[in-house]
Amino acid sequence: MGALVLAGAVTVGLSDPAVEDAVEDLIYNTNMLSGSGFGPADTLAGLLWGVSLFYASPLQQLLLFLGKIETQRPSDWIIMVLARGPLGLPITDVNEAPGWLSGVAAGVCLVSGLAISAVLQAGLGDSIWALSTGTGACLAAGVYEVGRPKRMNRAEAQELDEQWRDFVGWANGRLVRSGRCHESEIQTAFRKQFPRYRSQDALTDATLRSLVRNWAPEVDRTPNGFYRGVSLRPRVNEFTGQVEGGSGASTPVASRDPSPTSSVDGEPVATAAGGGAQQP
Structure with a gap:
């Protein structure tokens, strides 16, 4: 969010005529005093470039x-290279790295930004190019940071x-990719199968909806929570004797008692009320 705050401050600040005039005076006066050398305006441009490089590389901004x-920042890559290389730390996530490595990564990005500003100054002989490109890169990095997916730490990734x-193990046996049902039916059946997921703290409804979408990407969900293209597989409840799931309502299973009629030598014979067979 640092890039977004800085980019917003630059945008809001330049919208003020007084601030805009002061910045223009700084740029032109600095260029006039420093000639073709590296001056304060180039330093400011290098700072803008350094902030943008910390959050998003030029290639990421282009893509x-x-x-x-991408979820990984350039600074994350620098931290992981330093942690695994010179330090030899057996880590797999940037959140496991020591905090001071973030400062080292910021320093590397700042030096890189100053180098870019120096190259632009030497090649074009004017600080305005470094300032304009640095401001644009900082704004693009802020937009990139807003749209960047949330990064999970190692524990969150393992939990998900x-x-x-x-x-997946439950859905392969209980769901079919056809029919329709309400999301509450899937949620109730899944939480019933896995008691540890019955609370919202253990598994939210939003996460469960995401699991359904990943398992059946072609499914459609209405604003009322009905799924089209997925439904519960019908099965008999062992305790109630009713068919659960499917597109129809629960129905009782046919009685397994023998038929009130039986046959003797192929001829149907009705049974008497007392249980004995009535002779023909």
Whole structure:
């Protein structure tokens, strides 16, 4: 969110005529005093570039326009390289790295931003190019950070993986990719099968809906919570003797008692009320 805050501050600040005039005076006066050398305006441009590089690389910003958003920041990559390389830490997630590595990654991004500003100053001889591109990169990084998917730590990822495996094992036996049903039917049946998921703290309804969508991507869900293209597989309740699931209402299972008629030598014979067979 740091890139978003800085980008917003730059945008709001430049919308004020007084601030805009002050920035223009700083740029042009600095260029006039420093000539073609590296001055305060180039330092500001390097700072903007450094902030943008911490959150999103130029390649990531380019792919943003193609609809591709990655969860890993450039600073995360730097932290993991330092942790696994020189430090030799056996970590698999950036959240497990020491906190001071974030400062090192910020320093690397800042030096890279200053280098970009210096190259633009040396190549074009004007600080305005470094400032304009740095501001644009910072704004793009802020937009990228807003749309970046939420990153999970290792414990959250393991918990979600366990929920997914439990749901897939249950869905393969209890759901069919046809018919229709209400989401509450699936939620009730799944939570009944796995008591540890009965509370919202253990598994929210939103997460369960996401599991259903991942298991059956072609399913449609109405605003009222009805699924089209997925339903519960009918089965007999061992305690109530009713058929549960399917598109119809629960119906009692046919009695397993013998028929009131039996046959003797192929001829049907009605049984008497007392239980004895009536002779023909």
